[in-house]
Amino acid sequence: MPSLPCKLGGACDIEKWEMGNGKWEIGVRMEEKLKQVAQWIIASKSLVVFGGAGLSTESGIPDFRSPGGVWDRYDPEDFYFQKFISSEASREKYWQMATEMYEPMKKAQPNPAHLAIAELERLGKLDCVVTQNIDGLHHKAGNSEERIIELHGTAMHVTCLNCKKRYDRDEIQGRLRKGTKVPYCDDCGGPLKPATISFGQSMPERETEEAYRRSSTCDLFIVIGSSLVVQPAASMPLVAKRNGAKLVIINRDSTPYDDMADIVIHGQAGSTMANILESVKKGLAPSP
Numbered sequence: 001m002p003s004l005p006c007k008l009g010g011a012c013d014i015e016k017w018e019m020g021n022g023k024w025e026i027g028v029r030m031e032e033k034l035k036q037v038a039q040w041i042i043a044s045k046s047l048v049v050f051g052g053a054g055l056s057t058e059s060g061i062p063d064f065r066s067p068g069g070v071w072d073r074y075d076p077e078d079f080y081f082q083k084f085i086s087s088e089a090s091r092e093k094y095w096q097m098a099t100e101m102y103e104p105m106k107k108a109q110p111n112p113a114h115l116a117i118a119e120l121e122r123l124g125k126l127d128c129v130v131t132q133n134i135d136g137l138h139h140k141a142g143n144s145e146e147r148i149i150e151l152h153g154t155a156m157h158v159t160c161l162n163c164k165k166r167y168d169r170d171e172i173q174g175r176l177r178k179g180t181k182v183p184y185c186d187d188c189g190g191p192l193k194p195a196t197i198s199f200g201q202s203m204p205e206r207e208t209e210e211a212y213r214r215s216s217t218c219d220l221f222i223v224i225g226s227s228l229v230v231q232p233a234a235s236m237p238l239v240a241k242r243n244g245a246k247l248v249i250i251n252r253d254s255t256p257y258d259d260m261a262d263i264v265i266h267g268q269a270g271s272t273m274a275n276i277l278e279s280v281k282k283g284l285a286p287s288p
């Protein structure tokens with residue numbers, strides 16, 4: 001096994017941490033890293049957590065690019081916004097996929113990573129969570145609305161692309177169950193679409209500006225469960241690092257930004273964040 005030079009980061013195999021049989025093996029380096037991240041959170045004046053689909057896989061929602069992920073089953077080309085607005089057939093295909101993705105999301109519950117982020121807010125240690133996820137699990141975990149920035153929208157409601165009328169997602173799913181192939185707006189007849197941002201669709205202006213602003217002014221930026229390959233979201237860690245923040249990446253697989261991170265943890269989001277939270281709480285506890 002190659003032993004790569006590690007600077008408290010990089011893929012050093014002694015940090016392998018969950019052995020998959022429920023047993024734990026914490027290498028010295030991993031323990032140091034977890035403690036260091038906790039100390040940085042305690043010292044931080046402005047922490048931004050940046051989340052991707054990997055943050056929700058332990059809640060039963062598949063991610064996009066891992067084996068068995070969404071893009072293993074569907075061709076992303078079929079879901080470009082331009083296709084959606086171009087034909088009835090594309091809209092029907094889109095709604096079939098969206099319905100399959102929505103079912104696990106609707107049932108999903110926050111996992112220890114979501115709960116840790118909500119707890120960091122209660123401890124006054126979180127500026128905001130910038131998420132690429134559309135599953136609404138940060139709301140379910142208890143983060144307050146104003147500290148959640150949904151860069152790629154949400155699957156929890158539906159919008160008319162024409163008059164912007166908003167519909168409850170379950171109501172629209174009900175119409176699909178009753179045989180509707182493609183739902184249209186009751187008011188203007190325009191096409192309805194989950195309030196998510198598809199490839200080729202304009203990013204939400206307020207959320208994108210706010211995410212950039214907070215990324216450029218934070219002192220600690222923690223990425224959890226993202227492959228960091230989809231722009232413009234994936235440029236946020238860069239913005240934070242370039243503006244002097246410490247960058248931590250917690251992801252099961254390597255990302256293109258691992259080398260510029262101050263700490264990289266290749267591990268499970270849930271167990272890693274639960275461990276870090278425990279150390280933060282210990283560190284914040286008033287000394288007897």
Ligand code: APR
Pocket residue numbers: 051052053054055057058063064065066069132133152224225226227228229230250251252253254267268269270
């Ligand atoms: N713990 C830690 N990391 C995990 C876990 C886990 N339990 N499960 C998966 N991962 C990691 C994977 O190794 C992968 O690198 O999370 C990453 C998820 O990457 P993607 O599937 O590419 O998801 P994301 O980065 O959120 O995708 C960005 O692409 O398809 C679009 O709009 C979609 O918002 C999405 C965007």
